[in-house]
Amino acid sequence: MRTRTKSRIVGVLGVLVALIAAFIALAWRSAIDPVRPPGSFDRQLVERGAQLEAIGDCNTCHTAPGGRSYAGGRGIRTPFGTVYSTNITPDYATGLGSWSEQAFVRAMREGVDREGRHLYPVFPYDHFNLARDEDLHALYAFLMTRDPVSASAPGNDLMFPLGFRPLLAGWKLVFLHRRQFQEQASQSAEWNRGAYLAEGIGHCGACHTPRNALGAVRRDKPFAGGQAEGWDAPALDASSTAPLSWTRERLIAYLQNVVFPGQGIPAGPMLPVAHNLAIVPDADVKAIATYIASVAGAPFEARERRAADVLARVKRDEESPPSASPPAAQPLDGDDRDSAAAGAQIYAASCALCHGAGRGIGSGNAMHLAQSTSISLPSPTNLIHIIEDGVRPRPGERGRWMPAFRGSFTDAQLGNLLTYLRGEFGPSAPWHDVQRDVRKVRHEGNHE
Amino acid sequence: MIRLQVNGQARDVDVDGATPLLYVLRDHLRLNGPKFGCGLGQCGACTVLLGREPVFSCITPVSVVAGRAVRTVEGLGTSDNPGPMQRAFIEEQAAQCGYCIAGMMMRAQGLLEQNPSPSSMQVRQYMSANLCRCGTHMRILRAIDRAGALMRETGTKGKTT
């Protein structure tokens, strides 16, 4: 062989080796030795940890339906496949029972488990890395004092080659940065507290902020709307389509699943969040509400006008309720008009009982639909979920109840109902191709 | 006039399309199976099968079921010739006042047709839409179990109507 070719080959091999070495250096993380963590912690520390856990909703992802709390096994759908949550009870063999606090902190901030394996960012360490040391300390104390459960999660079901965890090191190189919470002096202490919780352990943006093609949160569009488990997480920023602005007061009620006039109740993935926030100290919930309310930005004229129209309409309907026959839908073109008329009939029999204005006393005190956020969203996806699955309180608890209508309507009938609702109660821009969303939600198994 | 398919028969009813199916079945077609328990979709006493899915007939307008197969407990068999679900409930004596039972049977029928061997937890979750106030739950669960076994044994799903 000629020397030049030889040296080229050596050169290329050398670069390759160097790249591989660099990759290994990047991706390889050491295992942290297993320990036997202390069995008891200071009670107040554990209580603080419990509050933080509720803000972070650990139990929501880390509990399988019908399974033991924190024992993992819940499948979370992502565009890349399904990831199963792990057991975070202090079980030695299958949970966190061998993890030192150092291992726990590393997982929360860097997305690496005790044995050094990279974790998928469906576990939102890109948000948790904002948490302060003392809060992670409290969370560790809380988790270590739960009841241990022996359970192993099923293997993940991800598209090739994402099962190869070291690839995540590359992802982290680009998208994960060390963060430290910076207070903003111009904002109140409450706002700062809310920002710290919402951006960090509360990881609101993990759902409510859009992600790029590689699944990383787009930090340039905070709270511009995202997706979670087949639902749309609505935009909370200036592009919010909610008919009434989410003020601090409304958010405080909503986030704790407290009924508040003129607004809906948490549904879908927000329901467990609200269940958790309901047991968190008021001050923390108020702080989060303060921060999130500020995300929408200053009120502007078009939004104010729409809100006023909505409130006026609701008042009108309450005071002189529509007659018993189905209300006339707004004028629509052609097919949509027939569709809306058919939908009006469904509304009269299935929805007006509870959602109709001026109904008598009784259980049917559901919100007037002109105030519905899901009818105002760019896509009917959330509304379809709500109609299919209903909304229920936790077993044995009092709360708003909407029955599940799954099975009642054909795709076409559901489409008619959606068209009617949008035309009657939503903003002026109609939804396009409602059937596509109906099919997506119903037939692609994207709902619970 | 609305044409319905109920328990395998075509039935025409002259009724406003917004009328909930429950009242059409009971008052116009004189069926006793589906019952009024709450009218709000909370208790399941009104449960019927629409195609393969159990639905609350109290909040389903009759207009949407035109032409779709509606099944009530009357369609699962007769007292002289009960179907597997009915036999199971009789053999287990799974009733106290019995008011909730027809709705239970229809939901269970829907479950077993879609999943012939459900786990105990699946059955409990699935049946959570239906209430029983007398506390007959343990027997209802045993009857559903038994019905599943009968259906698997005979390879039938009960009367096909």
Next chain:
Amino acid sequence: MSAVEQGTRQARDAQHDALDSGRLRSLSRRAFLGTGGALVVAFSLLARGQETLGQGTKQEKAEPQNRGEVPKNGPPLPGSLEQDPMLDSWIRIDANGAITVFTGKAELGQGVKTALIQIAAEELIVDPARITLITADTGQTPNEGYTAGSQSMQHSGTAILNAAAQVRGILMSLAAQRFSAPVNVLTVQNGVVQGPAGRTATYASLVAGVDLHVRASAQSPLTDPSSRRVMGTAMHRVDIPGKVTGGESYVQDMRLPGMVHARVVRPPSYGARLQGLDAQSVERMPGVVKIVRDGNFLAVVAEQEYQAISAARALARVSRWQERATLPAPADLHASMQRLPSKDKVILGQTWNTLEGSDVVRATYRRPYQMHGSIGPSCAVALAKDEGVTVWTHSQGVYPLRGAIAELLHLPPDRVRCIHVEGSGCYGHNAADDAGADAALIATRLPGRPVRVQWMREDEHAWEPYGSAMIANAQGRVGADGRIAEWRYEVWSHSHSTRPGPAGNLVAGWHVETPFEQPEPSPLPLPAGGGDRNALPTYKLGNASVLYHFVPSMPVRVSALRALGGYMNVFSVESFMDELALVAHVDPVEFRLRHLEDRRAIDVVRTAAEKFNWSGWQRAPGRGRGFAYARYKTLAAYAAIAMDVEVERASGDVRVRNVVVAVDSGETVNPDGIRNQMEGGVLQSLSWTLFEQVSFDDTRIRSRDWSTYPILRFPDVPERVDVHVINRLGAPFLGTGEAAQGPTAAALANAIADATGVRVRDIPLDRERLRGALGLLARAG
């Protein structure tokens, strides 16, 4: 007139009824000989006494019509024969041999129909399938008052057992004459009398020659109990096939020709008054036949059911009511009850005093208002014709209801007929009577047309009479010997019985233009009691004293709910036993055994503990076990319950794992019936104890549907419920249907305390309360 055939067995009473059916012979002797059955006698007499509260008395004395004079001399007749001594009041045989049996009791789902058919079939010696049973109907059956308190077999079963035997005897006597043979060589097989030389005579051929309109005698030629054919068998319930195949079974299924549908628009709260009504738009709605207004009573009638519902909703929207705040502040509920005037009585011990000392264990237990929550809201059909009214109703007492409706409508009672038709399980006094009254009232405005009134879910929830809120204080001291040396228990309660009776106990009665005032209730007498039911523990205690505070005023509508005060008193007493056992450092089962002398109580406690494997039970994090024992009403069935639970501290979730029940109901006639009742009672009590409380504000009831009054659903059901029945051959039957309510509640509370180390004393033991007690995530700020 259609008498819709029904016979379902409600877990609550079937076993007792079935038991009684086999025991009636010795009962009829023993009951009236004042021996072991003395309490039973007293009980049935007391039950009669209850029925004569208020208006009912006059009506009852006017009954029975044409029933013949009851002689004041001579021995009493068995069971209800005493009030209705003519044999053909109970048994009729027509020329074709068809047999009809009459009972004044109602089928509530407790299986009394099936059981009574078994009894009649046994003593008539016929196939049960030949018998048609007619239940409570003021037009044709005896008056047996209310069907309540597990007494159907005592009253009605006894009567039918003896009447059937006597009818058979009469027929056999005639056959003997015809065969010229002595009666004692004759036998009967399935309604055919068989004599010597192959001679036979069917009942059909004999009946024309006898007169069954004769007085019963005090003695009956009863068959030999050791050769039972029908009684004592686990005969399948006659009604279940119909119910699972869509047969017409309930009053809700009645469809009479020309029937119209009515809905009542109830006020938004107690004491609300109708100020204004602009009904024109409603009158014009499709199908509307009439709007009925009588003072604050407002209803609309339409041709079709959904038209009536729509019209009622519209009518509600155009009605204006003036409301008053009449309800107690929910946060202050029990304290405000204790501030109301009360009738106080020391029911155990000579005097009442409070214990002093640092070694005294004190506890306060509370129960909120809880509802029947019948799964099928109340319904009735009524037809006004020829200056009279017929009402088809699922009321527990058709004769008392008849009196109440007659009073309401200002009619003589003999112009009103109430016919019982089955409804869904009632568990006591629910809104059935009110629906009957509503239907009667509306029917008189539309004479000639049957009117069907169906209560809506929201109305049943808001207007039914609840089980009373109660509060109890317990104090105790354990001596050095590890036994209870001092025991004080005092309990406050509203009434547990406001049945019509008087029209003033009907909702319609309160709302008509000239309203009827609700009469002041009286406490139900012991030993059964009301709010003091089971306040007297059956343990051997040192120095014990019990004080009952009966609070007559009723800011919230209350009446009888299954087990009455027994549910809460057993919850309190049995929780307190555990609290004392803890102080004494004694195992809870062992502690109870130390204080029991009744052999049967000891047996039932030991059986439950053994079957549960109490001594071998494995502890695990989050798990706990609990035990409770009680003798219902202190004279009915003995029940002991052991269960284990798993409590999730973070959420306050309670998962019930295994429940083991041991029950002694005297002689067992149908073990499956007992098991059914006890399972049902356990599950219902778990629901009450884990979840249920009526919510309200100062004006309105807020629990209007299942979302605002959640109850047990399938995912909360225990993993296992096992019932072990102790059969006491030869012992009297003991009412069992309500025996599980109290012990279940206490066993649950005790198990939760064992699992968490924290004692919760306020029912319901719901998630929020548990979290609060566990303190892990208490709300701050």
